Amino acid sequence: MPSEDFSRFSSKELETLLGQIYEPLTQWAKAGERHGASAHPNPQAAPIKLLLEEEGCSRQEILQEVEEALRRSVNPWTGRFWEKLYSRPDPVGIAGDIVVACSNASGHVESANPYFARVETFCVRELAKVFGMDPDLSDGVTMPGGSASNTLALQTCLISRFPSFRIEGVAGLYSDLQRHDSIASCAPSERSTGHERRSVKKVLVFASEHCHYSIEQSAVACGLGSSSVIKVAGDEGGKMSVDCLAQAVQSSLEGGDAPLFVCATAGMTVLGTFDDIRAISSVCEEGLTSQLKVEALYLFHSVSKANLAAGFDHATKTLGCGRRPDAFKFYLAWKRHGSxxxxxxxxxxxxxxxxxxxxxxxxxxxxxxxxxxxxxxxxxxxxxxxxxxxxxxxxxxxxxxxxxxxxxxxxxxxxxxxxxxxxxxxxxxxxxxxxxxxxxxxxxxxxxxxxxxxxxxxxxxxxxxxxxxxxxxxxxxxxxxxxxxxxxxxxxxxxxxxxxxxxxxxxx
CATH class of the missing domain: 3.90.1150.10 (Aspartate Aminotransferase, domain 1)
Structure with missing residues (x-):
């Protein structure tokens, strides 16, 4: 009989724990596929009890917690969980998740894990090809979701448009604006005299009135404030009106503001509406200096024509340092199912x-x-x-x-x-x-x-x-x-x- 007295951080402990939870996990997934399975956990279950103590617990107690977590969770394996914008997990993605967790790797620099870092770069290039983009002029990173993507897109736009923003923050942003020719004739005193034209312009973000709430949160996170987000009217189906957008941008220019960022939606959460991205892009290109970002519940890519891929390390692309290499799961799924x-x-x-x-x-x-x-x-x-x-x-x-x-x-x-x-x-x-x-x-x-x-x-x-x-x-x-x-x-x-x-x- 092998001894039970081994380290809780050893490969043997990993083998034992994975062996114990394998059956509960697979049985739970199989139970979800039965005809009568509920998509929701049992509403009559006793209140959830959580407990932490000074001394560690046994592996049996860990197994009990795992089983309790499954009992209390929505079971997506029913195929009838239609409440949110996601469904059952992909088995090959679960396998990839186990590999990522076991390696405890970070994908932000190649020195941390060259394989996972290369996988992310490769997936970005392949996605660029799918959307008809030049992979040499495209770049991207794996994000945890659309809200984080919106914030990163706005931050990237600010740094690109206002060179001083990275060093001096919002103060640098307005410093760059003050140096702009369009406001050279505005005296600083105008701000306090009640004149309609302001000496310090406001940087504006334009989005559909039906856009995701994270757009305003992104503006707050970037120091612009929620009032910088201009909501553009749309039709009954939720599609942004291109004419209203053009009018809003032109009005902001006439008022001395700086149109910075237009967020289009590709797949609205309620109706699945797609904005007319090509027409919106034309508005941005007609000398209005705005940059376009596509807020996509189903895809995310850059539309910048600059060579973003040149000279950038993964670690400089996001606010954080280490990042979980989730691109590996996507890579395995793509490899398993094919385009x-x-x-x-x-x-x-x-x-x-x-x-x-x-x-x-x-x-x-x-x-x-x-x-x-x-x-x-x-x-x-x-x-x-x-x-x-x-x-x-x-x-x-x-x-x-x-x-x-x-x-x-x-x-x-x-x-x-x-x-x-x-x-x-x-x-x-x-x-x-x-x-x-x-x-x-x-x-x-x-x-x-x-x-x-x-x-x-x-x-x-x-x-x-x-x-x-x-x-x-x-x-x-x-x-x-x-x-x-x-x-x-x-x-x-x-x-x-x-x-x-x-x-x-x-x-x-």
């Missing part, structure tokens, strides 16, 4: 979303559901909601407008799906301010989207009846107090709602 495999998965998801739109349109009357605005071209998101019953007794009896009744019903439908087989989200649509159920098409597996739609239909009908009869399942007073004040806003009311009904297990 063709990635393309087929995206195509399949697009077809699935289009089929669902067609199903709702074809059965609109029988389902009593309506589609939200569909952007052109349509993408992966499908937004839909119940149709309001004619002269709803619930609306008449409780003084609710038809719109308030519909929004309350959407919230009830969303609530009723908690802890069931399906996980869906709701969102207010651009300009309309009305709530819709949002379905995010994925490339995964089972064709359960029509089952989901039928369930939404039956739940909505039940919801209208419930509100009309003041049933105890969802009393109208609760809706009035907790939901109606939030209708038309972007806040979530679901922290104040309880499950509307314990549905038949066949739907779980």
């Amino acid at each position: 063709k495999g990635f393309g087929e998965r995206i195509t399949q998801a697009l077809v699935q979303a289009e089929d669902l739109r067609g199903y709702i349109l074809l059965h609109r009357d029988s389902l009593a559901l309506e589609l939200g605005p569909v952007p052109s071209p349509p993408f992966l998101q499908v937004c839909f909601r119940p149709l309001a019953p004619v002269k709803s007794p619930a609306a008449l009896a409780n003084g609710l407008s038809e719109q308030q009744l519909l929004d309350a019903c959407v919230l009830q439908v969303h609530c009723s799906f908690q802890h069931t087989r399906f996980a869906v989200d709701f969102a207010p649509l651009p300009q309309l301010g009305r709530l819709y159920i949002r379905y995010q098409a994925q490339q995964d597996i089972w064709r359960l989207d029509t089952v989901l739609v039928n369930r939404v239909s039956s739940t909505a009908c039940s919801g209208f009846h419930t509100m009309g009869s003041l049933s105890t399942r969802m009393p109208i007073g609760k809706i009035s107090l907790n939901l109606l004040p939030m209708l038309g806003t972007k806040e979530s009311a679901f922290g104040k709602l309880e499950s509307a009904e314990d549905y038949d297990p066949v739907w779980r």
